[in-house]
Amino acid sequence: MRARLDPMFSNYVLAVDNGLSPNTKDEIIKIPNGMLVPYDDDKTSLDHLIKYVFHNIQEYSGNMSTMMNQAILTPKNSFFNEIYALLIQRFPGEYQRYYSVDETIDKTEQLVMEDFLNTLTPNRIPPHELLLKKNCPMMLLKNINPSKRLCNGTLLICRAFDQNIIDAKIVVGHHMRKRVFIARIPFLPNVDGNSGSPFKRTQFSITLSFVMTINKSQGQTLDYVGIYLPQPAFSHGQLYVALSRAKTGSAVKILIRPGNRVQSVIFETDTNSREDTLKLFHSYYISDALVKNANPRYKIGTYEYDWTLNTRTLIEDVEEHDNQIEAPKYNIVPFTYLHSYKYSTQRIYFLAVAIQIKPTKEITTEFQQQTIQEIYLIDER
Template sequence: MRARFDPWFADYLLRIGNGTKETIEDDYVRLPDDILIGYTDNEESINKLIQEVFSSLEKNARSSAYMSTRAILSTTNEHVDQLNASMIDKFSGEEKVYHSFDSVDDDSRNNCPIDFLNSITPNGLPPHELKIKTNYHVILLCNLDPNNGLCNGTRLIVRTFRDNAIGAEIVGGQHAGKRMFIPRIPMSPTDDISLPFKLKRSNSQFV
């Protein structure tokens, strides 16, 4: 589904929130056909969604104004990774792949093989293999330097990259346009009860 961010859609959401929109069996709302993209093949549907939200991407990829007014929301990290992989292939800039350094606290017996650690992506951590390109938009995953605009959730555009740092431009807010370097720093998932150990991942802090 794609959202049409205009006064009509804002009013539509308000009517749903206020309970004045007609419902189906009190639990469901029928969405208008003009804001839907029908599901066919998984990859084909994703490409249609990207084309609808990011039309003229090649022409406007360097524009922070264009990119900052568009986003695709998803339900799980797995879907986010799939969308990111499809999106980045559509950018024409120079590419670099960063690999994380993973470890586990108090694992003196090496019970957690590195290959296994590399294969998981707990909530709040970037993937082990992070592919980026120049002009690609990313989101910061930690409070790195709040005074200079580098907070969890800050949107940035990748402008340059080195082996251990990424040069990025902040998009939006009072620090918009400011260029910053994002270093590799170790991160651990917060309160992830699905893991019986404490994973530490050192990578560029983006998704």
């Protein structure tokens, strides 16, 4: 066992795995205080967890061995993306962005579904937007060429970028220091209630290795382990896997984020699944919603975050004596006045229903070539 150098920690991990008291009672697991990162707020506490695990991440590009033996583990892909964005931002160097090509299997759904598919990151599938930097540690997500050790879980260091190729070096095993070239490959995610429609994603089969889901970490031994639990509910089997990546109890830090309650205004119209709960331009307290930085490519106006509400999300009315958030204000142009803005470049807001959306096309005007899209609207009233 990895933790044989620390008998107390070894006994604790085994007790967690077997669900034995006093460490486990009624599916509630007691975490030793020495392993916990005190929760102040999301930003401060995550900073403390990152500093404990990685110390000075700016220096890692010159010490590959140290970098490959430290990681933050988290139970879900959605939490993985949160840590991924923080770590790659702090890693030294310039960004390289790679966007996937997402295609619906039913070609008639492509125009309607493409933007939605870009927001999905199914299990064992690389994200739509892949952020990398030179010398950052990576992990393969799929078997590409097992005979050359290009298989699921292989650890790599990124050496250089091209538009369609990533130049990398294997850093573990018999093929250590071998130079390899990674190309984009197609993925076919499993269809579930989140994706709805079968689709194909073409992207590089890699992710950062200094943050990973707990399931992906199985089989690894790490010098420092950070465990990020945004949701208190957690199975002891998964916690056992996360804890057992470490050699000693002093090498583990766990951040548990309590259920936060924040106030928000509902202003989007896509609230069909919550039509009995949410009203437009009303203020609510919302707990246990997934909040992440908005994708720059799809950000609306000045809004900074995307919100995802699910069956666990708790929504409460704001009490009358509490200050209500001021709802966004729009200067709505009546549908019948749109002709007045025919030659205007001013941004306007109006209410209408789109009954047909045609693909974009190139046209040549008197002055230049432009891309246009025809959208047929009717008055919402």
